[in-house]
Amino acid sequence: MTQVSVELVVMTVQHDDLEVLLVRRPGNVWSLPSGPTYGSPLAVDAARALHDQTGIDGIRLEQLFSFDREGATQVAVSYVALIAADRHPLAPGSDIVEVRWFAINDLPALVTGHADAIAYGHARLRAKTAYAPIAVQLLPEAFTLRELQAVYEVVLGERLDTRNFRRDALAAGIVEAAGTARRPGPGRPARLYRSRGSDFSVTARERRIAGRIAQPSTPDITPE
Amino acid sequence: MTQVSVELVVMTVQHDDLEVLLVRRPGNVWSLPSGPTYGSPLAVDAARALHDQTGIDGIRLEQLFSFDREGATQVAVSYVALIAADRHPLAPGSDIVEVRWFAINDLPALVTGHADAIAYGHARLRAKTAYAPIAVQLLPEAFTLRELQAVYEVVLGERLDTRNFRRDALAAGIVEAAGTARRPGPGRPARLYRSRGSDFSVTARERRIAGRIAQPSTPDITPE
DNA sequence: GCAAAAGTGTTCTTTGTACACCCATGG
DNA sequence: CCATGGGTGTACAAAGAACACTTTTGC
Numbered sequence: 001m002t003q004v005s006v007e008l009v010v011m012t013v014q015h016d017d018l019e020v021l022l023v024r025r026p027g028n029v030w031s032l033p034s035g036p037t038y039g040s041p042l043a044v045d046a047a048r049a050l051h052d053q054t055g056i057d058g059i060r061l062e063q064l065f066s067f068d069r070e071g072a073t074q075v076a077v078s079y080v081a082l083i084a085a086d087r088h089p090l091a092p093g094s095d096i097v098e099v100r101w102f103a104i105n106d107l108p109a110l111v112t113g114h115a116d117a118i119a120y121g122h123a124r125l126r127a128k129t130a131y132a133p134i135a136v137q138l139l140p141e142a143f144t145l146r147e148l149q150a151v152y153e154v155v156l157g158e159r160l161d162t163r164n165f166r167r168d169a170l171a172a173g174i175v176e177a178a179g180t181a182r183r184p185g186p187g188r189p190a191r192l193y194r195s196r197g198s199d200f201s202v203t204a205r206e207r208r209i210a211g212r213i214a215q216p217s218t219p220d221i222t223p224e
Numbered sequence: 225m226t227q228v229s230v231e232l233v234v235m236t237v238q239h240d241d242l243e244v245l246l247v248r249r250p251g252n253v254w255s256l257p258s259g260p261t262y263g264s265p266l267a268v269d270a271a272r273a274l275h276d277q278t279g280i281d282g283i284r285l286e287q288l289f290s291f292d293r294e295g296a297t298q299v300a301v302s303y304v305a306l307i308a309a310d311r312h313p314l315a316p317g318s319d320i321v322e323v324r325w326f327a328i329n330d331l332p333a334l335v336t337g338h339a340d341a342i343a344y345g346h347a348r349l350r351a352k353t354a355y356a357p358i359a360v361q362l363l364p365e366a367f368t369l370r371e372l373q374a375v376y377e378v379v380l381g382e383r384l385d386t387r388n389f390r391r392d393a394l395a396a397g398i399v400e401a402a403g404t405a406r407r408p409g410p411g412r413p414a415r416l417y418r419s420r421g422s423d424f425s426v427t428a429r430e431r432r433i434a435g436r437i438a439q440p441s442t443p444d445i446t447p448e
Numbered sequence: 449g450c451a452a453a454a455g456t457g458t459t460c461t462t463t464g465t466a467c468a469c470c471c472a473t474g475g
Numbered sequence: 476c477c478a479t480g481g482g483t484g485t486a487c488a489a490a491g492a493a494c495a496c497t498t499t500t501g502c
Contacts, residue, residue, distance in 0.1 A: 004228055062439060077299065163466095163483070166482080183480090185479075189472075370454075407453090409501070
């Protein structure tokens with residue numbers, strides 16, 4: 001009976017904030033990019049919807065949750081992704097009037113249920129922080145440790161201690177030195193690092209935060 | 225286009241082993257209990273399939289993953305549960321020839337993809353161990369700490385240190401004393417405990433184990 | 449009195465957290 | 476020479492891991 005649709009929670013770090021990608025169809029409120037399935041693998045259908053509606057392509061998607069919303073006749077399989085906004089110019093698709101990044105703490109009115117999906121996507125992202133080198137994919141090939149830390153702080157929504165962060169990031173071996181930056185303005189020039197693509201865990205406070213992710217409000221079934 | 229089905233990874237601890245519930249339809253190999261959707265909330269449809277095929281009722285389901293398997297025209301939304309086998313007698317449904325618990329390390333030939341679903345369900349269960357009082361729902365109202373430890377050991381597939389386990393379980397405050405057991409055979413009689421329903425974390429090795437759960441092999445989409 | 453299971457504490461190591469000052473540069 | 480941002484180390488607290496013997500009972 002039930003039909004399947006896909007929807008995407010695509011996030012970025014920009015303007016010192018975590019932002020989500022939203023689209024607006026003519027005469028509608030904002031919503032997550034979403035679309036029907038065509039019988040390809042779901043993730044392929046999701047990638048297609050994303051490409052058609054926002055112009056974004058070639059990103060890694062991770063399945064998030066399948067929502068069966070009150071009164072909906074469809075099951076929406078959602079995907080999350082974290083990308084570098086500046087490497088993915090936006091191009092609204094034909095039935096889309098607007099595509100835009102919104103700060104996750106300052107969302108516009110949304111299609112029912114999409115706010116939940118975003119919240120859950122954010123939780124998943126925070127959780128991954130504890131064991132995956134998430135930030136690295138957001139930064140240019142070479143970056144400073146302060147930039148890396150800034151990304152983590154935005155994703156976690158929490159200030160990190162610089163000394164501990166550096167110690168942990170270096171110890172985890174995700175980065176290797178790559179020269180020295182020559183940024184404009186005053187201040188000592190920073191060292192540059194590049195990703196070593198290995199496994200990561202900034203084992204500290206992130207792990208605590210990561211621990212418990214409740215499922216979104218699909219009602220539990222517990223009769224009697 | 226795509227249709228939705230539901231399937232269930234229902235687990236128990238029995239015979240010193242973690243077991244999964246499987247069903248067999250006439251002329252078929254074993255499979256997870258599964259069924260179509262009827263437009264009710266998915267979890268309700270899942271509960272119905274479980275009840276119709278196995279006779280099991282009234283259990284708490286948690287969404288696991290949505291599988292879109294190679295060549296399948298359906299998306300299978302899977303659910304996990306952990307129950308006490310002895311409190312749920314099995315009653316094969318009308319189109320089922322056999323319902324049985326199988327040790328998770330000794331599964332029969334299965335419908336394609338179901339082994340993955342089981343493995344992922346097991347991983348999820350292990351992960352929950354770190355922060356949820358999972359074992360308590362498997363034991364009778366009053367139980368000994370050794371019984372509780374045995375459940376954890378089976379779920380984690382790992383031997384735990386008795387002294388550390390007791391310290392942590394008591395410190396976590398999930399159990400309270402409830403008299404003394406008088407089990408047959410030699411040996412000092414054990415104290416009984418009952419669940420206090422509070423939150424739990426046997427914070428030790430479980431957390432390490434819990435950390436990383438990779439998604440099952442839905443192929444990642446990463447063009448270019 | 450011995451076999452069987454229950455119960456109990458301490459030490460060491462690792463991980464996490466808090467915290468304040470000097471360094472290199474541009475203007 | 477000062478404002479700006481980069482970089483560094485140490486001490487304390489908490490959590491985890493390892494480890495062996497005594498107690499209570501049935502037979």
